[in-house]
Amino acid sequence: MRLDFPFMMAPMAEITTPALRCAVREYSPDVILHSEMLSAAAIVAGAQKNSSMAEKHPFDDPLAYQILGSDPSMMADAAAILCEKGCFAIDINMGCSAPDILKKGQGACLIRDPHRARAVVESCRKAVSANLSVKMRTGFRSYDDVDPVGFAKMLEDSGADYVTVHPRYAKLGFKRTADWEITARIKRALKIPVIGNGDITSPATALERMRSCGCDGIMIGREAVKSPWIFRLCSDMLGQKGRTLEVDIEKLFVGVLENTKKYLPAELHKSRGLRFGFYFSGNAVYGHSLFTMLRKHPDLDGMIGVVREYYRRNPAEKTITFINGIPSAGAAGSRQ
Ligand SMILES: Cc1cc2nc3c(=O)[nH]c(=O)nc-3n(C[C@H](O)[C@H](O)[C@H](O)COP(=O)(O)O)c2cc1C
Structure with a gap:
């Protein structure tokens, strides 16, 4: 093949x-x-x-x-x-x-x-x-x-x-x-x-x-x-x-949590939301405290609220722009 x-x-x-x-x-x-x-x-x-x-x-x-x-x-x-x-x-x-x-x-x-x-x-x-x-x-x-x-x-x-x-x-x-x-x-x-x-x-x-x-x-x-x-x-x-890519981090985070609700049965919502949140929080400058907050919530709606609040307080982290595969200057976190 x-x-x-x-x-x-x-x-x-x-x-x-x-x-x-x-x-x-x-x-x-x-x-x-x-x-x-x-x-x-x-x-x-x-x-x-x-x-x-x-x-x-x-x-x-x-x-x-x-x-x-x-x-x-x-x-x-x-x-x-x-x-x-x-x-x-x-x-x-x-x-x-x-x-x-x-x-x-x-x-x-x-x-x-x-x-x-x-x-x-x-x-x-x-x-x-x-x-x-x-x-x-x-x-x-x-x-x-x-x-x-x-x-x-x-x-x-x-x-x-x-x-x-x-x-x-x-x-x-x-x-x-x-x-x-x-x-x-x-x-x-x-x-x-x-x-x-x-x-x-x-x-x-x-x-x-x-x-x-x-x-x-x-x-x-x-x-x-x-x-x-x-x-x-x-x-x-x-x-x-040499393309430019702008990623809306908040939208992606919320989208995955929303779709977890849509595609999986309720008993898996929290564990799967947290599994994703553990890795994806790594994009945030204060990722550790973001993840700690996520863990405190028993359901996905609570987690989505935490994500929205994080980016309301840290608007500069909401998006990342990549030029030729490399994050442009000023992008937060340690992304590729
Ligand atoms: C949380 C987690 C779950 C994994 N589950 C599987 C699995 O179900 N089947 C599998 O073949 N490998 C599994 N792996 C291994 C990955 O497929 C991959 O081989 C490994 O993470 C190395 O690739 P990476 O360095 O790009 O992460 C898992 C890895 C992680 C971190």
Whole structure:
């Protein structure tokens, strides 16, 4: 396969909600979005709890659904159900290092069980007509307990259309910096596209990583929660389009909170609003106190009131202007 657009927003549990995906899409019509990770067992059981997470909205395309599990036939069934909704790709999670997931032998556990990993990919391949991808870590307890290049080649041989590499071993979580040299080695060994992921904080770093690692695309996670417009800046920089972009921070903040109400059930409003607010408050000069205030409110209407009040008191922070991907002088905060 060939990727028409080289940028992707990473799957992030409890964060890549429809509300945030809608905000990212407003700035970039082409970026490939991801759902939150979806338990294959829950999808197959038709669990009500998952339905809002698995729903696809008009703004979502192109969208990849990420599935989690370790049973090959269950994963294939879940992939087929999601594929019916129409999607760009089904992505298999081989990177999650949360203890409750590892206890079940899922996520990053699959990278130390190549036979099972192969069976999962092969059975999903048979079940889906959409692209099939795998998002992998590059080790489990250390960088030496898995051969990441051999593992990635096995994924390619088993039918994956592309592979996304987050080059930290699982037990590192987010500690230390991502080792992009491993991604470069994987890229050199594979024929299918390799997407690089890890620690991208600006459009300039995204392009530099793509160049130095030779990878075919870039996936951005945490920085895209703080800067949902980052993919637009990346594509402008890649196309050498010297465009100006003005972002209305208050409107975007309120819009995501409003859409959280619109697209998710009430029991998820507070947690999802806060998850987004934690990252997005980083745009404010007094982000820490803004987030502390958000936490005090039991519902999204209260949080929206806090945001409005913050920008009423700090009008200079309401908008940021980017010229050629760089914030213009006078922009507040530490944005790219
Ligand atoms: C809160 C949070 C939730 C995440 N959830 C998932 C997930 O569900 N599936 C997955 O493959 N990776 C998940 N990740 C990892 C990201 O997709 C990505 O690989 C990682 O954040 C490194 O990219 P970054 O440095 O651009 O953030 C999560 C990361 C964060 C911060």
